[in-house]
Amino acid sequence: MAFRPSAERLVPELTPAEEIVLLARALWREGYRDHLAGHITRNMGDGTLLCNPWLLTWQEFGPGDVLRIDLDGVVLEGHWPVPLGIPLHLALHRARPDVQFVVHNHPEFGTIWGDLAEVPPAYDQSSSLGGGELVLVDEYAGAVNSAQAxxxxxxxxxxxxxxxxxxxxxxxxxSTARALFLRAVALEQRAKNAWMVRAAGGPEKSALPDWWVDRQRRSDGNGFHGFWEAAVRAELRDDPELEQQILSLRG
Known part of the structure; x- marks a missing residue:
């Protein structure tokens, strides 16, 4: 049976491996596409993680390529090597075992603000979506394939x-694929729009009121139903082969 949205369910119920693939493909469209760079992990709650493989871009791998690894980065299931920068995720999941989903990549505008060592303001409501605290980590200690860095x-x-x-x-x-996707998209939009505002000679301070920014910051990213689901539908619609891969693996 093909995946089709209904009034009750905007997307099919996805397996953890399918969530990884659809996150990667949807985020690739949103600017998270620095060639082979980047990693996504999902905490399985049993001392293992699912992650995307090394050597495949985010737009081309499927659910059969997803790896299961332990917290030392050893491949337990799968036929590809782990991403080179996976030590970043291993360190984070060890330090914060409650974290469910993590994404790292080098989107153009987010990377530029990191290069500037400055946190961009959220100039518009879409740039403030997703919630969470955004910080600058400006102590570059080398590539994150180093456990120390x-x-x-x-x-x-x-x-x-x-x-x-x-x-x-x-x-x-x-905490979920929905929350991760919204936060990642909003972050890159925030970075892009802030760059454009500055380039146009606009103000350094956002016009958004403090009450709005504070309310958005407290969000866990799960309240915007439909945003992630629309991205999932777009990926399945635009790549029928992906839909067939999912159906084949499900038997």
């Missing part, structure tokens, strides 16, 4: 939910 970055991030990594990229945390 990864641990230092995670320690500097503290309990924040989003980080601009100076000289590197971004890191986003969410």
């Amino acid at each position: 990864a641990t230092a970055a995670v320690a500097a991030m503290g309990d924040a939910d989003l980080a601009l990594l100076g000289g590197h990229g971004v890191l986003v945390i969410g």
Whole structure:
């Protein structure tokens, strides 16, 4: 049976591996597409993580390519190597075992603000969606395929939910695929729109009222139903082969 939205269910119920794939593909469209860079992990709650493989871009891998690894980065299930920067995720999941989803990549505008060592204001309501605390981690200690550099970055991030990594990229945390997607999209939109406002000679301070910004910051990212679901439908609609892969693996 093909996946089709209904009034009761905007998307089919997805397996954890399918969520990883659809997050990667949907985020690729949203600017998280620095070639082979980037990693997504999902905490399975049993000391293992699901993650995307190394050597495949986010727009091309399928649910059969998803890896299961332990907290030392050893592949338990799957036929690909782990991403080179996976130590960043391992350090974060060890330090914060309650974290469910983590994404790291080098989107263009988020990376630029990290390079500037500045947190951009949210100039418009869409840029403020998703909630969470955004911090700057500006102590570059090397590529995060180094366990030492990864641990230092995670320690500097503290309990924040989003980080601009100076000289590197971004890191986003969410409790669900829906929350992670919304936060990651809003972060890149925030970074892009802030760059455009500054380029146009606009103000350094956002016109959004403090009460709105504070309310949005307290959100866990799960309240915007339909945003993630629309992205899932778009990926399945535009890539019928992906839908067939999912159906085949489900038997």
